[in-house]
Amino acid sequence: MTYVVIDACIRCKYTDCVEVCPVDCFYEGKNMLVIHPDECIDCGVCEPECPVEAIKPDTEPGLEKWLEINREYSEIWPNITAKKEPPPEADEFATKKDKFEEFFSPEPGEGD
Secondary structure (H helix, E strand, O other), X not given: OOEEEOHHHOOOOOOHHHHHOOOOOEEEEOOOEEEOOOXXXXXXXXXXXXXXXXXXXXXXXXXXXXXXXHHHHHOOOOEOOOOXXXXXXXXXXXXXXXXXXXXXXXXXXXXX
């Protein structure tokens, strides 16, 4: 098992989860984070830290797509290990659903 970041993170990108990760397995895109599934130790400390509930165990049904997205982008986006300020529009996008098709960006973030 591993944890994955889902589309609730898009354009919110709160980084509270990053600060508690003991193995630094988060990677930063332009408008969301992902978890490297081979680095995640399944400790689960990140899940309750996310204010928009964007982190889920990959054992939940229907998350296969997200496991692949997390795997793909964690290989090319920079590692992030410290908390940052969220984007200015984070609160506005926190309750939006199904954000992937409209708002996902494959561009990398800044990392540390």
